[in-house]
Amino acid sequence: MSTSSADSSPPVSGLDYDDTALTLALPGSSTTDASDRKRAGAASHADKPPSPKARAVGWPPVRAYRRNALREDAAAAEAKRLVKVAVDGAPYLRKVDLAAHGGYAPLLRALHAMFASCLAVHRAGEGSEGTAAMRLVDSVNGAEYVPTYEDKDGDWMLVGDVPWKMFVESCKRIRLMKSSEAVNLSPRRSFK
Amino acid sequence: MTYFPEEVVEHIFSFLPAQRDRNTVSLVCKVWYEIERLSRRRVFVGNCYAVRAGSVARRFPNVRALTVKGKPHFADFNLVPPDWGGYAAPWIEAAARGCPGLEELRMKRMVVTDESLELLARSFPRFRALVLISCEGFSTDGLAAIASHCKLLRELDLQENEVEDRGPRWLSCFPDSCTSLVSLNFACIKGEVNAGSLERLVSRSPNLRSLRLNRSVSVDTLAKILMRTPNLEDLGTGNLTDDFQTESYFKLTSALEKCKMLRSLSGFWDASPVCLSVIYPLCVQLTGLNLSYAPTLDASDLIKMISRCVKLQRLWVLDCISDKGLQVVASSCKDLQELRVFPSDFYVAGFSAVTEEGLVAVSLGCPKLNSLLYFCHQMTNAALVIVAKNCPNFTRFRLCILEPGKPDVVTNQPLDEGFGAIVRECKGLQRLSISGLLTDKVFMYIGKYAKQLEMLSIAFAGDSDKGMMHVMNGCKNLRKLEIRDSPFGDAALLGNFARYETMRSLWMSSCNVTLKGCQVLASKMPMLNVEVINERDGSSEMEENNEELPKVEKLYVYRTTAGARDDAPNFMVGRIREEAGRGVATVVSSSSVSSAGSGKATLVCLPYLGAIWPGIIIHHPLYFAF
Numbered sequence: 001m002s003t004s005s006a007d008s009s010p011p012v013s014g015l016d017y018d019d020t021a022l023t024l025a026l027p028g029s030s031t032t033d034a035s036d037r038k039r040a041g042a043a044s045h046a047d048k049p050p051s052p053k054a055r056a057v058g059w060p061p062v063r064a065y066r067r068n069a070l071r072e073d074a075a076a077a078e079a080k081r082l083v084k085v086a087v088d089g090a091p092y093l094r095k096v097d098l099a100a101h102g103g104y105a106p107l108l109r110a111l112h113a114m115f116a117s118c119l120a121v122h123r124a125g126e127g128s129e130g131t132a133a134m135r136l137v138d139s140v141n142g143a144e145y146v147p148t149y150e151d152k153d154g155d156w157m158l159v160g161d162v163p164w165k166m167f168v169e170s171c172k173r174i175r176l177m178k179s180s181e182a183v184n185l186s187p188r189r190s191f192k
Numbered sequence: 193m194t195y196f197p198e199e200v201v202e203h204i205f206s207f208l209p210a211q212r213d214r215n216t217v218s219l220v221c222k223v224w225y226e227i228e229r230l231s232r233r234r235v236f237v238g239n240c241y242a243v244r245a246g247s248v249a250r251r252f253p254n255v256r257a258l259t260v261k262g263k264p265h266f267a268d269f270n271l272v273p274p275d276w277g278g279y280a281a282p283w284i285e286a287a288a289r290g291c292p293g294l295e296e297l298r299m300k301r302m303v304v305t306d307e308s309l310e311l312l313a314r315s316f317p318r319f320r321a322l323v324l325i326s327c328e329g330f331s332t333d334g335l336a337a338i339a340s341h342c343k344l345l346r347e348l349d350l351q352e353n354e355v356e357d358r359g360p361r362w363l364s365c366f367p368d369s370c371t372s373l374v375s376l377n378f379a380c381i382k383g384e385v386n387a388g389s390l391e392r393l394v395s396r397s398p399n400l401r402s403l404r405l406n407r408s409v410s411v412d413t414l415a416k417i418l419m420r421t422p423n424l425e426d427l428g429t430g431n432l433t434d435d436f437q438t439e440s441y442f443k444l445t446s447a448l449e450k451c452k453m454l455r456s457l458s459g460f461w462d463a464s465p466v467c468l469s470v471i472y473p474l475c476v477q478l479t480g481l482n483l484s485y486a487p488t489l490d491a492s493d494l495i496k497m498i499s500r501c502v503k504l505q506r507l508w509v510l511d512c513i514s515d516k517g518l519q520v521v522a523s524s525c526k527d528l529q530e531l532r533v534f535p536s537d538f539y540v541a542g543f544s545a546v547t548e549e550g551l552v553a554v555s556l557g558c559p560k561l562n563s564l565l566y567f568c569h570q571m572t573n574a575a576l577v578i579v580a581k582n583c584p585n586f587t588r589f590r591l592c593i594l595e596p597g598k599p600d601v602v603t604n605q606p607l608d609e610g611f612g613a614i615v616r617e618c619k620g621l622q623r624l625s626i627s628g629l630l631t632d633k634v635f636m637y638i639g640k641y642a643k644q645l646e647m648l649s650i651a652f653a654g655d656s657d658k659g660m661m662h663v664m665n666g667c668k669n670l671r672k673l674e675i676r677d678s679p680f681g682d683a684a685l686l687g688n689f690a691r692y693e694t695m696r697s698l699w700m701s702s703c704n705v706t707l708k709g710c711q712v713l714a715s716k717m718p719m720l721n722v723e724v725i726n727e728r729d730g731s732s733e734m735e736e737n738n739e740e741l742p743k744v745e746k747l748y749v750y751r752t753t754a755g756a757r758d759d760a761p762n763f764m765v766g767r768i769r770e771e772a773g774r775g776v777a778t779v780v781s782s783s784s785v786s787s788a789g790s791g792k793a794t795l796v797c798l799p800y801l802g803a804i805w806p807g808i809i810i811h812h813p814l815y816f817a818f
Contacts, residue, residue, distance in 0.1 A: 056677065059651070060538055060567065060594050061625075063326070065352040065380065069485050070536065105436075106466055170549030 081168055087115050087145065087176040098168045104160055108147065111176065144179040198223075202231045211236050212229025223802040225708075226325040230254055237261065238696050240302065241721065244754045245282040249290030256295045257321075258287060262302035264699050264748055265649075266674055268326065271701055271746065273725060275761045280304040280327070282759075288315035296321035296347075303327070310336030312773035313341035320372070323348035331356035332381065339365035345770040347375040357383035377404035379428050379459065384408040387416075395420050407461040412440040418447035426480070427451075429459035432467040445470050456480035456506075465493040473499035479527075482508040484534045491517045491545065499524045508532040511567060518550030522557025530563035540594045544568055548575035548601075555582035563588040570601040571628055580617035589614055590625035594650035596677070599629035606630055612637035615645075635659035639666025647672040651791075652653025660684035664691050674699040682709030685747075689716055697750040705744045713749065721757065723748040 080096040094114050101107045147159035151170045159167070159174070196204075205228055208214055218228040234257045235248060248258075255600070280302045287294050294316045304327050312319070319342045332355060338348065339362055363385045385408060394400060394417045402425060405414065409430025418424070432702065448454075452481065453476055453555025463486045478501050483489060491514040498507070498517065504525040511533050513521075521528065531554060533546055548571045555561065562585045571593050580586075600607055607628040615621060615638050622644055626634065630653035638645070639662035646669055652707075654660065660680040665688055673695065681704035692698060692713075707724065714722045725746035764771070 056596065056678075058271045059596065060535060060592055061269045061649075061651070062538065062567075063268045063352060063353070063536065064270060065326070066484075066534065066536065070487055101464075106464070109466070129728065152712065 013041065013180070043100075063075045081171075083149075083171055083173050085176070087112060090115060090174065090179045096174070098171060103164045104167075111147070111174075115176070145176040145178045148177050149174045194551055194658065201227050205231055206610065209234070233257065235259070235566055239750050239752075239756055240278060240283065241754060242696070242750060242752045243327050245248045245286035246290075247753075248283075249286040253290055254286075254293055255291050256293060258283070258291075258294060258296070258302065259298040259300075260302065261300045262327075264301075264674065264697060265672070265699065266676065266699055267301055271676070273727065273761075276725070277757065277759055277761070278302045278637070280757060281308045284308045284312050284315075287408075288312075292316060293318060295319055296323075296550040298323040298325075299327055300325040301327065302335070303329040306330050306334035306337070310337040316342075318344060321349075323347065323349040324352070324353050325351040326353065328354035332358045332360075332362040333379075335381075336362035336365040339363070341368075343367075343370065344372055346372050347372060348373075349375055349377045349402075350380050351377065353380050357379055360384050360386045360389075363393065366393050368396070371396045372399065374399045375402040375426075376400070377402065377428065379404040380407050380752045381406045387413040391416050391420070393474055395417075398768070400424065402426035404458060405430040407431050408603040410440070411438075411467075415440050415443035415447050418444065418451060422450045423453050424451050425453050426456040427454055427459070428462075429457070429461070430481075431461045432459075432463040439465070440675055442469060442726045448474055453475070458482035458485075458508075460486040460489070462486075463488055465489055468497050471497065471499055476502060479503055480506040484508040484510055484532065486510070487512065487536050495520045501525060502527075504528055505784045506530040508534070510534050511546045512536050513550075513552035514545035515547055515553065518546060519557075522553045525558060527560060528558040529556070529560050531558075531561060532565040533567055534565075535567040535594060538594075540596070542594075544594075548572050552578050552582075553574060555579040559583065560585070565590045565592075567594060569594050570598065571607060571610065572598075572602050573605065573607055573610035573613075577613040580610075580613040583621065584617045586614065586618040587620050588623040589618065589621060590623065591627055591818070592625065592647070593628040596627070597616070597629045606633070608633040608637065612641075615641040622643055623647045625651075626653060627651055631655050632659040632662070635662040639663050642667055645671055646670060648674070650675040650678055650788050652677045654678045654680065657681055657684035657687065661687040664688040671696045673697075675701070675703060677702040679704055682706055682712070685709045686712055686716075689713055692717060692720055692749055695751070697748065699746075699748050700744075701746040703743075703747075705747055707742065710744060710747060719751055719753070720749055721752050723757075723760075 007021070082095045083098060085094045085096050087093075087188065096110060096114065101110060144190070148156050149159055149167070149171045151157050151174045152172065162170070201224065205214065205217060208217065208340070211234065213307060214228055214232060216223045229251050230253070232252045232255060235252050235255050237243060237258070237260045239250065240260050240262045251359050259496075260283050262280070263272050263276065266272060267278075278301060279443050280299055284297075285300075285308075288311055292315070297312065297319075298321075302324075304324060312322070312394075313336075322338060322342075322345075330353075335348075335350075335355075339346070345366075359382060366373075370393075374397075376393075376397075385406070387410070390405075390409070390413060392405070400421055401423065403417070403421065404426070405417075405428055407430060411430070411432060418427075441488070447468065451474070456472070457471070457478060457480070460483055460525075465488070468489070475497060476653055481498070481501060481504055483494065483497075487510055489510075490512055494509060494513045495517050498504070498509075499512075501507075501521050502524055505523065505527050507525065507530070509517075509532070511616075513533065518533075521531070533550075535544060537544070544567070546566075546568050548568070551566055551568070551571075552575050559582065561583045564586065565588075568591075571591065576591075593734060599605055600610070606627075608631055611624075611626050611630070611634050615624070619641075621642055624638070624642065626645070626649070632655045635654060635658070638648070642648075643666075645667045648667070648670060650661060650673075657680055659678070660675070661684055663670065665686075670691075671694075674697075676699075680700065685700070685705050686709060710722050710724055713718070724744050725748070726742075727745060784808060
């Protein structure tokens, strides 16, 4: 949706813009007020059919086919699965939307991007099809991070064992654990 | 020329493919009329109710390619009741009876049934191209009939239709002997298709140049298909959601490398940004790109892709692209001719990432721009003036500011001057849609300068009847005028009524036209159908003094030689006070409804969607020598 690109700061940001907009009105006149501006426009055309502020039928003029297609996408996009991500040693946590990624590899790439200053994605050994073991590497001191997650039962699991969709449903939070701490999780096991 | 044998005359006519020219030569004399009609191969019917299907089939028995359009344009936005009409059946039936050599049929905004598709499939042994745009009323069973029986099928192009899904079997109905496909577009089919059938069909279609898949087709299937179609020129992808690293994406990458002829891309359903990188190597050869169904891509994704598309001529995107993205378009796509920016969010008081700045940037960077559709939340006169100066070659200019009646966001003035600049500078402008706060002045400019204008769309604009009259008097080439929510009344409707005979149609909804105005129009212009659609309950007002006739909600006026429609929904009979004069309004009984040719106007009342206040169709049944 367009609001997700707010990070790239669109030129118009709503109320702020309206407040700072320069107009030709005298100081203290009511037309600097945003809602008055709209009313001023409407009032001078009193003979017109009332201009609808609510959505009019068939407006904006977008074909039903296109509306439906986008609505399906929006519905899919709204099924967000936001979970917290903690990285050992980082000063704050992040949140990632599991539903927005197609699989383990995109997720780990996204995590890498989030903590980009300190991590690089590193594939450990040749994976068989599907989930190869992946680890994140601190490019500064070479420390490895093992992605783990807490599942519905409260157990801490290694990321990558279960099919992606099952993981999305059962994952409650993610922790990138320093591998020096992860001794009990056997990261070099080969996967089915 | 009368001493030339007919074959010679026919040969001379073969150098006149344009329908307008052929219509002209057929008026010269009876001999030429006969020669022309028997040698006519392409017929275009812009309004299916302007002429009877049977008349067309009788006049042009040797037609090979027929195009018929049904509902008015505003039907796209749900302004026309669903049972209004636009039925394809009479056309297919008439062609089946009279034009056995038919090879191509194109229909837009019509109601097509499975029975009609079945009849179509069985009636024309040389049938090879079916194009349906924004149609409805049929299911995948109808497509199965086409696939099964049209042995020479080259083109099956389904664009944005509402198709009922009855399973994937239809695609498997193409027989093994069918190897002639050149173009297959089933992007609007909602259901799954059998991947194996699709792959086999593509494998045995060496001439396939255009293929548009639907959402259900996986990356894996797409990769397999593309390995078989190195000559593909136009591709609509299936969904692009799979995990980036899997085998399928590697296969897709190598398959795409082989598609050196690929020029046009669309689809991108559910596209995840990471998948786009597979497409990057292709970008440099693309001339057409449609990303308008990919709301999952944000501005930076779009920029990365579009900055590589240096040969792009046609770009359709969502407003997620932002002004920054449009600046990249301006600096990268120097050959751009057509730009469409669609809204990702339909809330009229919201914000979009594109503003007037993006449009100005594109106009500066893309001097070849001639076709624009731009949805945004704000505009300024200054921007439009700059755009007009930079791009005087516009033939299509459609600007939709989402909030109705919104003024210039900087000066708070109406946008009259901005649009005035557009019509003044763009001397070849054929199609215009205006929006924002607009007074009668903009119509004065349009009437004065837009001399080539053929289609004008107006919404929430104008102050008085003068506005519409400027247009009716000034735009000599106007063929289609559609107006909604604007203060034009009977005086405007009747100001230049003779013009309606030179136009295809007029649509007015939520304006100030009254029933009386419609009656007067119908009485003055016997060659028009004046259709009134009222969906609300106002029956009590009907009995009142007729001076205060209620306003007409929706009005559709079009020239016709076909007389009264016989497929208007749900006839009902009503009683109107008789008027002196040329028999404008008469009391009708149901029997006289069917008596065409009486020369009297009949007032027929019909309800739409169970409303109590009947809608009214005012007809002049008329016989016209064709």
